[in-house]
Amino acid sequence: MRTHPWATEASVRETWVVGAATNRFGKMPETAREAASRVALEAIDASGLSPSDIDYTFVANCFGIAEHQAHLGPLINTALGIPDVPSCGVESACSSSSAGLHEAFVHVAGGFSDAVLVVGAEKLSHLDTLSATSYFAIGADYPFETRNGATFPGLYATLASAHKKRFGTTSEATGAVAVKNHWNAARNPHAHFQKELGLATYLASPVIASPFRLFDCCPFSDGASALVIAARETVRSTPNEPLIVRASARSGSIADMHDRPSLTGLPASRLAADKAFRQAKIERSQVDFLEVHDCFTIAELFALEDMGFFPAGDAAAAELDGSTAHDGKLPVNPSGGLKAKGHPVSATGAAQVVEVFEQFNHRAGGRQVPRVETALTHNVGATGGSCSVHIFGHR
Amino acid sequence: MSDPVTTVPHSIADYYQGIEQENRLRGYRSACGFVTATWGLVCPQCGRRDLAEVDLSGRGKVVGFTIQNVPSDRFVNDAPYAYVVVELDEGGRVTGWMPSARAEGSVSIGDRVRRVATGRPGVAFERELGPPTSG
């Protein structure tokens, strides 16, 4: 496996995110296909390009089978009036659309395409909770995890038990993550939850999978998000402030968390972040804000610790003292995160980048972070068998 | 005359048959010390291919757990129950469920457990008799 920051650095073209759009997460009346096409057109419009400028489309839609629909790419491209444009699906569980962004980056930076559309969409709200829970679990190892009783919350709850035992992580610390992310989501018109959450309500919510209460868990959300990626040298003008892709890194790790040496974090996050910081040639301290994968409250602590923003066990204190608030020292999940903005699995990774786009364009309203020179997005597939880390810079 | 490299013969179907019909927990051991029940062809820790098939003891201690009140479809009539990661006495970790761990406090990290045949799908554990040993 190559360990170089860029495989062939000399030939990498500077690549921008020039368009980004998302819909309101929650319950969509329309199909993933319709929502994906709509946000894709919005993202293209935001880029200043037209659909005919798109060279390739990467589509993420993990649970299309729940809608009896696969092969979404040609349907979206046809709806966009570009039926001849090639497309393919990208599946990496909850990190599917950030994997799509990485593939788009490889295409554009490598010179194979000038402009690429990335779109992620999911619709599960027509399923009952049991079916939705079962769909979510298919990202786990069926014979060796799911068949032994694991649900998706159960797997992260098992990791949480080990983190709590080792570091004394309290319910107040995980509660602080939930309260902060709901506060941010209440100021995000695209968020699933638009209500602030008090610690007392968090603590009183029913236990789903100990130690997780209801408000430790992200909701089942429908949603769609899209990005347009283009080579700088091909962009003549663009109506919004673009994001310069400073790093596009992914990592894997041993698929089953129980086969890894430790249960107190996700090694793929560390590996992907190390790779990303080598690519971007910057330090952790230069990152102004982060969108991280908080499918459960504990996962926000994992992200901050695994990626090296805090030593293991120390992220809880930063959550409790307000450092991670939108106006804190290191804002984390100003969008509300998966936890409160919602987690339409395949739309999530792209939606994190939409938030960075809105922040860089100073359109984030009451959740606007103060500094927008450098931002990082972190998106995990299942229990960390996959992880994407992107770093974006201001022009 | 014998080939020094023995590949693991077991399949996922054999693993199922082991736990559901033969009261065995089949797995493999790599020369680096990596032990697991998870199916594979090459050791994910060291890259060796000479994996030795072993019957795992099913005895060890809990290193992570949850008590699930909301189950997946296969366990819909079993909730609440614990899902556990167990570090085996011979090294390596496996997962399973504990049908008898139905309430908060009924299982803790460090508890000694052993595999139990339930006639149900999946690997099941129960607490070993006697006082729990510490961590």
Ligand SMILES: [Zn+2]
């Ligand atoms: Zn090995």
